[in-house]
Amino acid sequence: MAKILYLGDNHPAATSSHRAKALERLGHSVDIQDVHKVVAAQLDSPLLHAIHYRTGFRLLQGKITKWLTALLQKNSAYDVVWVDSGELLSPASLDVLKGLRCPIVLYNLDDPTGKRDGRRFDVLLKALPMYDLVAVVRKESEEECRQLHAKRVLRVLRSYDEVAHKPFDSIDDIPASFRSEVVFIGTWMRHEKRDDFMMELLRQGVPLSIWGSRWSKSPHWETLKSSYRGGNLSGREYVAAIQGSKICLGLLSKGNRDLHTQRSLEVPFAGGLFCAERTSEHQEIYEEGKEAVFWADAAECATICKKLLSDDALRESIRLAGMRKVRAIGVGNEDICRKILAEVNIR
Numbered sequence: 001m002a003k004i005l006y007l008g009d010n011h012p013a014a015t016s017s018h019r020a021k022a023l024e025r026l027g028h029s030v031d032i033q034d035v036h037k038v039v040a041a042q043l044d045s046p047l048l049h050a051i052h053y054r055t056g057f058r059l060l061q062g063k064i065t066k067w068l069t070a071l072l073q074k075n076s077a078y079d080v081v082w083v084d085s086g087e088l089l090s091p092a093s094l095d096v097l098k099g100l101r102c103p104i105v106l107y108n109l110d111d112p113t114g115k116r117d118g119r120r121f122d123v124l125l126k127a128l129p130m131y132d133l134v135a136v137v138r139k140e141s142e143e144e145c146r147q148l149h150a151k152r153v154l155r156v157l158r159s160y161d162e163v164a165h166k167p168f169d170s171i172d173d174i175p176a177s178f179r180s181e182v183v184f185i186g187t188w189m190r191h192e193k194r195d196d197f198m199m200e201l202l203r204q205g206v207p208l209s210i211w212g213s214r215w216s217k218s219p220h221w222e223t224l225k226s227s228y229r230g231g232n233l234s235g236r237e238y239v240a241a242i243q244g245s246k247i248c249l250g251l252l253s254k255g256n257r258d259l260h261t262q263r264s265l266e267v268p269f270a271g272g273l274f275c276a277e278r279t280s281e282h283q284e285i286y287e288e289g290k291e292a293v294f295w296a297d298a299a300e301c302a303t304i305c306k307k308l309l310s311d312d313a314l315r316e317s318i319r320l321a322g323m324r325k326v327r328a329i330g331v332g333n334e335d336i337c338r339k340i341l342a343e344v345n346i347r
Helices: 015-025 046-054 058-074 091-098 122-130 139-147 194-203 235-243 262-269 280-285 298-309 312-328 333-343
Strands: 003-007 029-033 080-084 104-107 133-136 153-155 180-185 208-211 228-230 245-250 274-277 293-295
Touching (some): 003 015, 015 029, 015 080, 046 058, 058 122, 091 122, 104 122, 104 333, 153 333, 180 194, 235 245, 262 280, 274 298, 293 298, 298 312
Parallel strands (some): 003 029, 003 080, 180 208, 180 245, 274 293
16 A cells, blocks of 8 residues: 655545545545645635635745755655645645655645636646646546646546545434525535525525535525524534435536536435536436426526425435435445556556
8 A cells, every 4th residue: 555645625624624624535645745745834824825826826935945955855755745725835845745756646626727716726836747647527627638748647536535525324313403495505606696596485484504614705694594503514413404404405606617516426426416506517417307407597497396396205215215325336436536646557
C-alpha cells in the first residue's frame, strides 16, 4: 500500500476529509496537510479573503511555497501526492512537489475552467500541465483541462462516503426534529433563485422543510421562515435529515454547470428518495420514476411531491431502488479513490 501526501481541507465535515479517510480505509498511509491553515490569518478575514479570492490567491504564494519546502525537508518519502481542490497551489508549489519524484494527482470538485468564480482558480490553471493526473467531475472541465495542456484527465462521478453518509439502522433512531415530508438541504444563493423555487412549492401546498445557511437574506424570508428548520447540517444530523424525510430535493448550481451534485449520490445512499432536476446525467445514473424522480420546474416538482406523499408504497419502492442502484454503480469515495490511484499505477 502507498504512503500518500494529501494536501486538502481536513475539517471533519469537508468532503476532502472524507476522501482522505477513504484512502486510509483502503489501507494507505495518509499524511493530510491543510494548505488553507498555512494562510488562515489571511483567509479567515472577510476583507482579506475577498481580496485574495479576486486576485487568484497569487499574493499568498510565497508563504505557501516556503511552507511546502519546509514540509518536504522533514519528510520526502511519499509514493503519491493527492491535491484536493488545488486553488492555492501555483506552479512554484508544483515545482517543490516534483522533487518527491512521485505521481502528483489533482482532484477538483468545483468548476475551475468555468466563469462563475472569476479569477479564483488562476494559479491552479497555470499549474495544470504539471500534474500527472487531473480528475474532474464535468464533461466540460474534462475537455477544457485538456485544452489547457493537462497531461492526463479523468472524469469521474461525484461520490458519497461509505461511513459519513451511512444510513441509520432504523428510522426509529432518527430524532423527530429531523423528520419531514419534503426537505431541501442547501444554502440560499442570490443568483440561483432557490427561494423562488421554494415559494412556488409552498404556493402549490407542498409541506416543505429547509435546512441551510443564509436563507434569512432572501427577499421572501417572511414567507419562507415558517418552513426553515435551521442552519447547515453535517455528520449524522445531515444523514438524519435526509433519511428522516419522505422526499429529499436536489437543486443544481447553474453557475457551476452542474448536471449532478454530491447530493445526487449522497441522498439515495443515506436512505432518502431523490427528487431532482431532470438532466442527462441524472437520467444516466437513475431510471426515472423507478430509482429517483425528476422535474423540469417547480410546478412539476410540486405535482410529483404531492403524488408521492399520497402513495406510501410507490414512494418506498423508489427509495429502496435508488439505494440499491447507487451502491451498485461504484460511486463511493473508496471506489472513486481506488479508480484515481489506479490511473497512476498505485494499488
